[in-house]
Amino acid sequence: MVRSSVAINRALPGKIAAALVAAIVLGTLVAVALRAEAGRGLGPAEWSAIRFTVFQAVLSAAFSVLLAIPVARALARRRFYGRRLLISLLGAPFILPVIVAVMGLLAVFGRSGILNETLRALGLPEVSIYGLHGVVLAHVFFNLPLATRLVLQGWQDIPSERFRLAAQLGFGPRDIFRTLEAPMLARTLPGAAAIIFAICLSSFAVALTLGGGPRATTVELAIYQAFRFDFDLGRAALLSCVQIALVGAAALVALKLSNRDGFGTGLDRTVQRWDAQNTLLRALDTTTITFAALFLILPIALVILRGAPALTDLPTSVWSAALASLLIALASTILMLALALPIAIAAGTGRARLEAIGLLGIAASPLVIGTGLFIVINPIANPFALALPVTATVNAIMALPFALRIMVPAVRDTHANYDRLSTSLNLTGLSWLRLLLIPRLRPNLGFACGLTAAMSMGDLGVIALFADPQTATLPLQMYRLMGAYRMELASGAAVLLLALSFGIFWIFDKGGRAHADA
Amino acid sequence: MLTLDALTLTQDDFQLTADLTVATGSRTAIIGPSGAGKSTLLAAISGFLPPKHGHIRWQDTDLTQLPPGSRPIAMLFQDNNLFPHLTVAQNVGLGLRPNLRLTQNEQAKVAAALARVGLADMPDRKPAQLSGGQQSRVALARVLVQSRPLILLDEPFAALGPALKTDMLDLVAALLDETNATLLMVSHDPTDARRIANQTILVADGKAHPPQDTQTLLDSPPDALKAYLG
Missing domain, CATH: 1.10.3720.10 (MetI-like)
Structure with missing residues (x-):
């Protein structure tokens, strides 16, 4: 088939996104490796x-x-x-x-x-x-x-x-x-x-x-x-x-x-x-x-x-943590889309190997990336002040392999079935995205967004590294309540967290499926 | 006039040569055994397969380097001629503007084309809500609004029953009468060729032969075609 300029333009954003992911994951690994005091060896x-x-x-x-x-x-x-x-x-x-x-x-x-x-x-x-x-x-x-x-x-x-x-x-x-x-x-x-x-x-x-x-x-x-x-x-x-x-x-x-x-x-x-x-x-x-x-x-x-009876007595600290979690979940979903969609487009239209970039998210653990980001950020800014953006970023990268698994096959199908038709009609660039790819991908996008948002909502990982006592996500706040033996309130927070996680998944997934056509 | 000038097409270890012209306004069938390269020839003319050697010209313009969408060509494929998530009117509108931001005038053109193919009352349906014949009509309506001088059909009606296929070919013939477009149509059915095409290109043994009169060719077929017709 023709490798026209269109195909090259389609792959470019994906390559940039993949490079960005690689830079974050590998960059933090390098930072960690450089900072590690290997001379000390592993103690008991x-x-x-x-x-x-x-x-x-x-x-x-x-x-x-x-x-x-x-x-x-x-x-x-x-x-x-x-x-x-x-x-x-x-x-x-x-x-x-x-x-x-x-x-x-x-x-x-x-x-x-x-x-x-x-x-x-x-x-x-x-x-x-x-x-x-x-x-x-x-x-x-x-x-x-x-x-x-x-x-x-x-x-x-x-x-x-x-x-x-x-x-x-x-x-x-x-x-x-x-x-x-x-x-x-x-x-x-x-x-x-x-x-x-x-x-x-x-x-x-x-x-x-x-x-x-x-x-x-x-x-x-x-x-x-x-x-x-x-x-x-x-x-x-x-x-x-x-x-x-x-x-x-x-x-x-x-x-x-x-x-x-x-x-x-x-x-x-x-x-x-x-x-x-x-x-x-x-x-x-x-x-x-x-x-x-x-x-x-x-x-x-x-x-x-x-937990349900405690829902009405939840203190404002829990509600503000819930708000923080919601914002992080939405931010990491947007970031995931910004990374996954271009990579999926490139991987699904001929550059299949790019999908492997998502696997970096599997090989690196959240706390390792968190530690690396801390080492990188520390000389420039106060890492604790960036707890929420850092958490959103790490969550997006962790969700990336799953999102790509969901999106790439759909892009591949769309490309295989409609590439000739769209090419012969000059359907390219943003019109191609708006009129062909996004509508065809909607259920997959909804599912991927739902997973990412829910995973991010429930995540208790990097945030534990970065949070100061004033910042918390809902899972972290729940953990703190459990640590203080406030089990009633922790149960209430758990019900809230459960409802938010499954609710946000349901909304995205449903949104993707509504009016979806064959 | 469409000119295939010393054209050589290769796909893996398959090779096809063509050196011929097709007169403007003519209706030409492309016939031959399966695997002979009928669709390959169409893919080259429409710009999906860059030729190894030679040139493709329409009137005085060299098309060889042009991307598919910029050629003076409207094409229908064997399948997937409509986007299933877009409405009938949107599918037709894509033939006018790929971004679907249509002016009033263009929307009127879409409506007129749909009326011409007998689908005036279903612009908001999705393809899945239409029968196979109606889907073909939508695709033809889009070809109509594209108003390109050269129309390529790669057996788009092959999945329809015989009566419906005949209907479609008659509709194509009627549309050609109105637009004076040039038709190139792949077919594996000689009755299709007889019905609509006054001349026929035989593709066999790695060569696309210059067009001949359809009646003459089919009545006294050369050996390669005889074997295929049986």
Whole structure:
């Protein structure tokens, strides 16, 4: 095809945006590396953080994936009322603020949670949610749904004809497992485990709230502590280098092992199964689904139940934090669009490799970028005064890989289907953007904006590094209330945060879909 | 007059040569076995495939270096001739102004074109709300408002049933009578050629042959065409 001047102009803004992202991510990495006092070496505290980080990530990935197998199998072979809703709910943790989930888990598993209340009533010893098992529990809460979606996708990818043939040949559940399901699991599980392992490596908010102490500190949390408590930039930078190596390596492995996007479309199809009709398997699947649903829904339901009455008593500090969060979410959404749209246009119209730039956001963790930005900004301006813009920027970059995954295929389709027509009509430049691309991309743009805004709304990461006592986002304010044992108010703030996160997602997503045409 | 001057087109290891002229105001079918390069020839004339050698001229203007939208050409493709998210009137209006900021006069032209193809009462519909034949009519209305002297059809009606296709070809013929435009039309169906085209270019064996009288060519076809016609 013709590589006309039009095509070149279309790629240029994308290249600029990609260069900007690379400059921010790589620039902060360089800043961190230069500032790191490598001569000091890694002390016992650092090694312990590294060990804990890897160990908890291994456990989190293993439990998430192993538990996902029975849940996904039950969802794959059963039809029941609410199945579609449950599968949609499996996508919800993606935009569920971590701090709200932690609050919910505390309501179930915490010192005065319903589990320990029951144990006390029965005269049994209590369990503590803090430490390694609390961190792993929270990670399983977040990643079991993701793992279930990935494994369910694997089940759906087995052609239904295979099950028909198996039924024809008189296969029992065991034979089906051996010939159809085991090979699928062998293909699917390593990728799913690797993704979750990589996600859990850069866990910050969970470790901040449920971990801590010398025996349950992740590298990400150690960066924060070095930064906030000791104000030891050299050590924070050194830990950042460790974190870059860890997460970067894990992200590469995860990328190699998986080729799925995890947004899983078409998951609400059930396959007719002739092998699973006996009562025992039916009971097993019912129990599995019930427990999984309870595990995922109960904590959030408790938060809502406890927090809703406190909504009317929320102090102004919470409302102003909510306003700050809303502004940050909108700012990072705008910034994400300004970066992702040009990159998606370039990547979808022939420069496919540009999409990889978004992956930088996966390889670098928020606190590493935060530390780097602090080091860069510090000589020029007061970084604490820039807490909100910095948070918005980092959130936008973190959302970029997801946004590109959502947008690039749509740009590619539009280009493939309508490039000749628009070229022959001289539909170029801004008219092309306004009349062709944006309308065609609207549902994707809405979804990407919704995800970005919600993720940013619930984020508790960089803001914890940069905020002074007067500034707070809603998640940070909630964390402070929890730290001060103002649990009533924290629950109220949690409900507000939940409503804002899901509300802003819903508005963007709905806005994208309204009046969308085939 | 459209001149293909010592034209060589290559696509991967496929090669097609053409050295011929098409008279202004004529209606020419391009016929030949599938894979022979009929669409490739049209892609070169419309500017989507830069030729390896040679020149494409319309009257005295060399088109070879012009981008597709700047050529004196209106073209309909095999599919995707309408934008599904735009209304019928907007789709037609794009033929006048790519930014769709139409003057009153231009809006009147759009309405007139829609009336001419029999769709006066549905300017606000989206393509998905139309039948296949109506969608073709919208595309023809756009060709009409584009009022370019050269019209290229790359089998846009192939997906329609025989009766509808005949209707469309008759509509095209009527529009050509009114505008005196020159038509080049790819077809794999000799009855299409007989119906509308007074001359035919045979594309076979890596060569686009100069146009011949359609009746003569189809009544006593050379070997390459005979094999295709069966």
